Amino acid sequence: MLNKYARAFFTRVLTPFAALLIRLGVSPDAVTLVGTGGVMAGALAFYPRGEFFWGTIVITLFVFSDLVDGNMARQLGRSSRWGAFLDSTLDRVADAAIFGGLALWYAGGGNSQVLCAVTIFCLASGQVVSYTKARGESIGLPVNVNGLVERAERLVISLVACGLSGLHAFGVPGVQHLLPIALWAVAAGSLVTLIQRVVTVRREAAEAEAAAGGGDAG
Ligand SMILES: CCCCCCCC/C=C\CCCCCCCC(=O)OC[C@H](COP(=O)(O)O[C@@H]1[C@H](O)[C@H](OP(=O)(O)O)[C@@H](O)[C@H](O)[C@H]1O)OC(=O)CCCCCCC/C=C\CCCCCCCC
Ligand SMILES: Nc1ccn([C@@H]2O[C@H](COP(=O)(O)O)[C@@H](O)[C@H]2O)c(=O)n1
Numbered sequence: 134m135l136n137k138y139a140r141a142f143f144t145r146v147l148t149p150f151a152a153l154l155i156r157l158g159v160s161p162d163a164v165t166l167v168g169t170g171g172v173m174a175g176a177l178a179f180y181p182r183g184e185f186f187w188g189t190i191v192i193t194l195f196v197f198s199d200l201v202d203g204n205m206a207r208q209l210g211r212s213s214r215w216g217a218f219l220d221s222t223l224d225r226v227a228d229a230a231i232f233g234g235l236a237l238w239y240a241g242g243g244n245s246q247v248l249c250a251v252t253i254f255c256l257a258s259g260q261v262v263s264y265t266k267a268r269g270e271s272i273g274l275p276v277n278v279n280g281l282v283e284r285a286e287r288l289v290i291s292l293v294a295c296g297l298s299g300l301h302a303f304g305v306p307g308v309q310h311l312l313p314i315a316l317w318a319v320a321a322g323s324l325v326t327l328i329q330r331v332v333t334v335r336r337e338a339a340e341a342e343a344a345a346g347g348g349d350a351g
């Protein structure tokens with residue numbers, strides 16, 4: 134949903150910045166790499182220690198690089214298969230760092246096996262959700278479904294809740310409950326999305342085989 138409705142807005146906002154980076158001689162690949170490194174640093178340096186506010190600020194500064202790199206590639210007329218591969222692969226790395234950092238917190242100082250398990254479920258299900266699309270497309274299916282909770286939703290729900298929960302350390306009462314609620318929501322939404330995508334791939338695979346089999350299938 135966000136990918137559909139918010140992308141156009143962020144493209145307009147980020148285009149001048151992307152153009153500036155191009156004028157400075159920065160490449161889209163460099164933005165992809167630095168952005169991922171920044172997200173990983175923010176997640177793994179702050180989240181395992183329960184420093185949700187500063188971790189989220191650092192991650193937010195870098196996560197938008199994922200919209201800037203593609204924007205730069207398109208402005209340069211240099212969108213490439215390599216760039217698409219690098220972008221998607223490093224998305225998985227960044228997501229692993231975010232949810233891995235949170236899982237480390239709950240396994241340690243956060244002291245909650247249940248929330249540690251929910252966070253690991255968010256990590257694993259998010260990766261599998263993305264894999265369903267990549268694998269479906271690699272076997273020649275259109276995978277005409279995005280589903281309830283795509284990557285943008287997973288990130289926005291988790292990061293907004295994480296940033297707000299971090300305000301508890303500055304004395305704001307009650308906000309610490311937002312992160313557990315968000316993690317349960319992302320876990321449930323990812324499960325629904327996984328089912329939506331698997332059902333779609335199953336239907337598309339059956340249709341493709343029926344079409345290939347011609348008369349036999351009918
Ligand atoms: C005092 C309060 C302190 C709190 C401060 C912090 C608040 C932090 C708030 C928000 C930060 C949210 C940032 C989230 C930005 C997400 C941007 C992003 O990376 O989107 C990526 C997404 C997909 O891009 P790709 O096409 O490159 O990726 C594909 C995708 O990964 C596929 O995965 P799948 O979906 O299948 O699981 C893969 O299959 C594919 O391989 C891969 O290529 O880009 C978009 O979707 C574009 C839309 C982005 C929309 C961003 C919206 C941000 C909106 C709101 C921010 C709200 C801020 C409010 C703060 C309020 C706090 C008080
Ligand atoms: N280093 C890169 C990164 C991305 N691309 C191209 O952009 C597409 C992704 O666009 P986003 O707006 O989601 O970042 C990707 O599929 C590539 O075509 C690139 O060429 N090089």
Ligand SMILES: [Mg+2]
Pocket residue numbers: 198199200201202203220
């Ligand atoms: Mg990108």
Ligand SMILES: [Mg+2]
Pocket residue numbers: 199220221224
């Ligand atoms: Mg990306």
